[in-house]
Amino acid sequence: xxxxxxxxGAGPFSAEExxxxxxxxxxxxxVRGEFLPDPVPDDVLRRILEAAHAAPxxxxxxxxxxxxxxxxxxxxxxxEAFAKANAEAADMFAGEKGEQYxxxxxxxxxxxxxxxxxxxxxxxxxxxxxxxxHQNDTDLYSTVCAVQNLWLAAxxxxxxxxxxxxxxxxxVKDILGIPPEIRIVAYLCLGYVKTLYTRPxxxxxxxxxxxxxxxxxxxxxxxxxxxx
Amino acid sequence: xxxxxxxxGAGPFSAEExxxxxxxxxxxxxVRGEFLPDPVPDDVLRRILEAAHAAPxxxxxxxxxxxxxxxxxxxxxxxEAFAKANAEAADMFAGEKGEQYxxxxxxxxxxxxxxxxxxxxxxxxxxxxxxxxHQNDTDLYSTVCAVQNLWLAAxxxxxxxxxxxxxxxxxVKDILGIPPEIRIVAYLCLGYVKTLYTRPxxxxxxxxxxxxxxxxxxxxxxxxxxxx
Numbered sequence: 001x002x003x004x005x006x007x008x009g010a011g012p013f014s015a016e017e018x019x020x021x022x023x024x025x026x027x028x029x030x031v032r033g034e035f036l037p038d039p040v041p042d043d044v045l046r047r048i049l050e051a052a053h054a055a056p057x058x059x060x061x062x063x064x065x066x067x068x069x070x071x072x073x074x075x076x077x078x079x080e081a082f083a084k085a086n087a088e089a090a091d092m093f094a095g096e097k098g099e100q101y102x103x104x105x106x107x108x109x110x111x112x113x114x115x116x117x118x119x120x121x122x123x124x125x126x127x128x129x130x131x132x133x134h135q136n137d138t139d140l141y142s143t144v145c146a147v148q149n150l151w152l153a154a155x156x157x158x159x160x161x162x163x164x165x166x167x168x169x170x171x172v173k174d175i176l177g178i179p180p181e182i183r184i185v186a187y188l189c190l191g192y193v194k195t196l197y198t199r200p201x202x203x204x205x206x207x208x209x210x211x212x213x214x215x216x217x218x219x220x221x222x223x224x225x226x227x228x
Numbered sequence: 229x230x231x232x233x234x235x236x237g238a239g240p241f242s243a244e245e246x247x248x249x250x251x252x253x254x255x256x257x258x259v260r261g262e263f264l265p266d267p268v269p270d271d272v273l274r275r276i277l278e279a280a281h282a283a284p285x286x287x288x289x290x291x292x293x294x295x296x297x298x299x300x301x302x303x304x305x306x307x308e309a310f311a312k313a314n315a316e317a318a319d320m321f322a323g324e325k326g327e328q329y330x331x332x333x334x335x336x337x338x339x340x341x342x343x344x345x346x347x348x349x350x351x352x353x354x355x356x357x358x359x360x361x362h363q364n365d366t367d368l369y370s371t372v373c374a375v376q377n378l379w380l381a382a383x384x385x386x387x388x389x390x391x392x393x394x395x396x397x398x399x400v401k402d403i404l405g406i407p408p409e410i411r412i413v414a415y416l417c418l419g420y421v422k423t424l425y426t427r428p429x430x431x432x433x434x435x436x437x438x439x440x441x442x443x444x445x446x447x448x449x450x451x452x453x454x455x456x
Contacts, residue, residue: 158240
């Protein structure tokens with residue numbers, strides 16, 4: 001069935017290789033406030049984008065595009081879209097939580113030397129896409145897989161990434177001239193960073209705790225976790 | 229601002245570590261037809277799930293759950309939900325493409341020793357979640373990041389993963405007793421495999437080609453790719 005030339009071994013990685021894979025997942029952080037101005041070299045950026053493009057995609061549709069944004073004017077406009085939404089967001093949190101929200105730095109759009117907008121073309125692959133026939137959003141999910149690959153590759157390269165989601169999608173689509181059938185999945189800020197948090201920044205700053213993994217695992221069917 | 233104890237270096241990985249990170253992305257495949265019956269040991273499975281749980285999540289909401297499905301009766305019911313949808317899907321492709329579709333093996337629900345249903349609890353984190361105020365689907369995106377981490381970790385462990393999306397979500401929610409506010413994001417088949425494709429199976433089988441990365445990159449704003 002399977003042409004020999006197209007197959008290779010499927011064994012586990014060496015212990016050292018596995019450690020590297022787990023290290024990159026453990027050390028990946030959402031970076032908001034620690035960007036250095038140094039540009040990301042072309043060869044490093046290329047490897048990071050190739051990692052994104054190696055992501056799985058439903059029906060091999062590869063629905064993603066990568067808009068590399070360095071123009072300060074464009075970034076200033078995107079920052080304005082963020083600032084407007086962020087003020088609205090702060091007002092949604094009551095009392096002390098709202099104050100705490102206002103003290104958080106949630107993006108590095110202007111400080112990071114590079115922004116990348118990752119989009120999903122919902123028409124790519126034609127009207128019927130294998131694997132999307134009964135779950136229409138799997139193209140968006142594929143695009144998120146590309147984002148996560150990019151994020152991990154960037155960490156291995158020493159490049160920090162922050163995912164900004166606090167803006168109205170229509171505002172940023174207008175700024176970037178993105179057509180109606182295209183969705184923005186992620187707006188990322190990239191750059192070298194001096195230090196990283198060893199745990200999620202929102203945990204370190206007391207915004208929210210991590211959940212023990214055991215509470216999230218069920219056997220054979222949904223069940224409610226047992227609480228002490 | 230940042231407590232020293234919470235920070236660590238952010239430099240690039242060693243060349244060997246980076247190679248391992250890129251190798252796992254390059255060799256990760258969607259596995260449908262090559263599962264071996266050997267069970268995945270508990271310690272291996274634990275590492276894979278911890279990798280998933282290390283994914284980024286909007287507002288640190290960690291909206292995912294992992295339903296580990298080994299029960300043959302449950303898997304038989306899920307397989308029936310797949311078979312029904314797959315027959316419908318085949319009819320959506322006209323002529324020769326429909327014939328080609330019917331020849332593809334698209335899941336290993338019964339052969340793989342373990343299935344994992346990864347869900348997203350849309351109510352987790354309360355009525356207002358940091359980062360979700362203006363993009364409501366970022367909780368689904370967080371869950372996909374967990375899927376991709378799991379997939380990569382599994383490859384490093386020598387465990388193959390196949391993502392099945394050809395079923396009606398309501399059918400599988402009924403089978404697994406999943407409440408209304410919970411979404412199924414991914415239904416995965418896991419197990420050891422003898423060999424892997426060296427390129428996407430849909431490419432190897434002539435279903436669809438890979439797109440050159442250069443056609444997918446734009447500068448500063450959306451533009452249409454130049455076609456030869």
